[in-house]
Amino acid sequence: MTVTPEIRQQVKQLREQLQKAGYAYYVLDNPIMEDAVYDRLYRQLQDIETEYPELITADSPTQRVGDKPASQFTSIKHNIPLYSLENAFNQQELDKWQERWQKKLEEIGDFDYVCELKIDGSALALTYEQGILTRGVTRGDGVTGEDITQNIRTIRTIPLKLNLDNPPPIVEVRGEAFLPLDVFDRINQEREESGEALFANPRNAVAGTLRQLDSRIVAQRRLNFFAYTLHLPDASQLTSQWSALELLQQMGFLVNPNRKLCESLEAVTAYYRHWDQERHNLPYMTDGVVIKLNSYSLQKQLGFTQKFPRWAIAFKYPAEEAPTIVKDIIVNVGRTGAVTPMAVMEPVELAGTTVQRATLHNSDRVCELDIRIGDTVIIRKAGEIIPEVLRVIKELRPSNTHPYTMPNNCPECSSLLVRSQGEAAIRCVNTSCPAILRGSLVHWASRDALDIRGLGEKIVILLIDNGLIKSLADLYTLQVEQIAALERMGEKSANNLINAIAASKSQSYDRVLYGLGIRYVGNVNAKLIAENFPDINLLAQASIESLESIYGIGEEIAQSIFEWFKIPKNQETISYLRKAGLQLSYESSHNENKQQGANKLTGKIFVLTGTLPSLKRNEAKQLIEQAGGKVTNSVSKKTDFLVAGNDAGSKLEKARNLSILEIDENELLAMLQP
Numbered sequence: 001m002t003v004t005p006e007i008r009q010q011v012k013q014l015r016e017q018l019q020k021a022g023y024a025y026y027v028l029d030n031p032i033m034e035d036a037v038y039d040r041l042y043r044q045l046q047d048i049e050t051e052y053p054e055l056i057t058a059d060s061p062t063q064r065v066g067d068k069p070a071s072q073f074t075s076i077k078h079n080i081p082l083y084s085l086e087n088a089f090n091q092q093e094l095d096k097w098q099e100r101w102q103k104k105l106e107e108i109g110d111f112d113y114v115c116e117l118k119i120d121g122s123a124l125a126l127t128y129e130q131g132i133l134t135r136g137v138t139r140g141d142g143v144t145g146e147d148i149t150q151n152i153r154t155i156r157t158i159p160l161k162l163n164l165d166n167p168p169p170i171v172e173v174r175g176e177a178f179l180p181l182d183v184f185d186r187i188n189q190e191r192e193e194s195g196e197a198l199f200a201n202p203r204n205a206v207a208g209t210l211r212q213l214d215s216r217i218v219a220q221r222r223l224n225f226f227a228y229t230l231h232l233p234d235a236s237q238l239t240s241q242w243s244a245l246e247l248l249q250q251m252g253f254l255v256n257p258n259r260k261l262c263e264s265l266e267a268v269t270a271y272y273r274h275w276d277q278e279r280h281n282l283p284y285m286t287d288g289v290v291i292k293l294n295s296y297s298l299q300k301q302l303g304f305t306q307k308f309p310r311w312a313i314a315f316k317y318p319a320e321e322a323p324t325i326v327k328d329i330i331v332n333v334g335r336t337g338a339v340t341p342m343a344v345m346e347p348v349e350l351a352g353t354t355v356q357r358a359t360l361h362n363s364d365r366v367c368e369l370d371i372r373i374g375d376t377v378i379i380r381k382a383g384e385i386i387p388e389v390l391r392v393i394k395e396l397r398p399s400n401t402h403p404y405t406m407p408n409n410c411p412e413c414s415s416l417l418v419r420s421q422g423e424a425a426i427r428c429v430n431t432s433c434p435a436i437l438r439g440s441l442v443h444w445a446s447r448d449a450l451d452i453r454g455l456g457e458k459i460v461i462l463l464i465d466n467g468l469i470k471s472l473a474d475l476y477t478l479q480v481e482q483i484a485a486l487e488r489m490g491e492k493s494a495n496n497l498i499n500a501i502a503a504s505k506s507q508s509y510d511r512v513l514y515g516l517g518i519r520y521v522g523n524v525n526a527k528l529i530a531e532n533f534p535d536i537n538l539l540a541q542a543s544i545e546s547l548e549s550i551y552g553i554g555e556e557i558a559q560s561i562f563e564w565f566k567i568p569k570n571q572e573t574i575s576y577l578r579k580a581g582l583q584l585s586y587e588s589s590h591n592e593n594k595q596q597g598a599n600k601l602t603g604k605i606f607v608l609t610g611t612l613p614s615l616k617r618n619e620a621k622q623l624i625e626q627a628g629g630k631v632t633n634s635v636s637k638k639t640d641f642l643v644a645g646n647d648a649g650s651k652l653e654k655a656r657n658l659s660i661l662e663i664d665e666n667e668l669l670a671m672l673q674p
Helices: 006-025 035-051 089-104 181-193 202-210 215-221 241-251 265-281 296-302 362-367 434-445 457-465 471-478 481-484 491-506 509-515 523-532 538-539 544-548 555-564 568-580 586-597 617-626 652-656 667-670
Strands: 074-077 113-119 122-129 132-138 145-149 171-176 224-231 260-264 286-294 312-316 322-334 338-350 352-360 376-384 386-392 605-609 630-632 643-644 661-663
Touching: 006 035, 089 265, 089 312, 113 241, 113 265, 122 202, 145 667, 171 202, 181 202, 181 491, 202 215, 224 241, 260 265, 265 286, 296 538, 322 643, 338 362, 338 376, 352 376, 362 386, 434 457, 434 471, 481 491, 491 617, 491 667, 509 523, 509 538, 538 568, 544 555, 605 617, 605 652, 617 630, 617 667, 630 661, 643 652, 643 667, 652 661, 661 667
Parallel strands: 352 386, 605 630, 605 643, 643 661
Antiparallel strands: 074 145, 113 260, 113 286, 122 132, 122 171, 132 145, 171 224, 286 312, 322 338, 322 376, 338 352, 376 386
């Protein structure tokens, strides 16, 4: 049937009416029409779109709930990185933060702060093109997240279309998805009645909901959303965080009404104290206050450290605290050589977990606390993650205790410990120290670095103690026979480990860079650095100034990278890794594999089934595709190879019926060898 101008006009009017009603109901909490009227208009629009599907648009109110579950989520790189916030846990830490940012500026002038409640949920990044919601992505690691647009469209407080007459070509909005407490209670009640495991807290429930493949389930859970950050293509259009929040509200977003503009840190503290008492009356969870410098000009001047914006901080509410008794004080040597004192305590329940150890940070903190073995202490989870000793109850101290003193020598290698000027940490500077080597290898094999499955701390210790590894590069000279001869290791385990180490050679350049363990270089800024210096030779020659010019890279990171590459032993490590075939540039990781594999598996079709010993399914797929092959999900007569792992399913039986060649992981890796 032909779509007449009258029908188009009717659809336009219905959408505008429904969008206004939805905004009034979900955002303003001030309904402008009865539910029955809304339902009638909604059904009327739905009927017209059913009859004329060509009229359906992405911003239509009927398109909030998808009816087809997604098969998986796609990783998406954020246009603008989502950085974490530095935390302050008391007034002194807040004062020091203000002192730090003020020292960074030559002229400060007048300034004020914007205070917003820190919502306990999941951060989202939204993209609008020509005013229409086109993409919604999770925070992920801050550089990449998962595309969950279909789920985000179900959140009623996220407009599908911006309330602007002339929207910019592209708008980026950041905010927090959260669950109101009454909705959280309802969900847990329903789960209990159906015999399902309960969500531990609203934050976990939000995270689990957003990753549902079926958006209909997401819609049923009624997530909410507060917007708090706005990025426009023309930065001059906004001058402050406060004006950005007001514009977000005009655009149709729900913005937390409890925000406040504060002229001083004293006013910020008063706001914090008020909500520390009143937060228990809120219909949602909040775990602190986010404080931002209001002026965008000041924000731009201050920039970022390696992890955080210098112009913002989260002032966290007191964490759960608990008393316990100190049984011992030990020290741990980390991969950077830092010696960290730890309190070993009587087990105590804290924030839902059993805690037996807590960090004492450094020697200054030990002296400040005057902590002793036998003391009764109050511990808390800093940021609800890391247990720390808050204070000592000296009135309960036994009479026979003695002050604790930090060791002068490394407990691992007996080298003299060093404390650099301006640093609180005491360090072992012996690069051959077993603890530093052990920590470096565990970090290298970690999930966000080279992801070498099977190379955990116990195996690392075994390899070091048996003299098989004395440096990072030694990993790539290990032989199956050497590992198989070790205690509790057999030929199968040895093969799996060697295969996992070999597979790590295909990991991307930024993962290698993170795995090197350069101080202050995390997995997020490793990606930024790798993109700006796409070859490690370029990075090794980079000046501090050129490193600092990267958005998000601060003075500390730049100095650390510069100094790391000046150490001859580190230069030798890079040389060994290059000879071993590690990816030390984006060019090699993107192009070299294609060239090597082009003559190997071109035109061959593979099917993967079961659990492979060392390779993840997506890793095996990537290796095959880099070598010119193709991976499909189902077995057919066109399939050339079935790669079978443990617990192979029906695909294995079908492949055997079709006489398709069956290979294991070792045979696949052999085929991939140049």
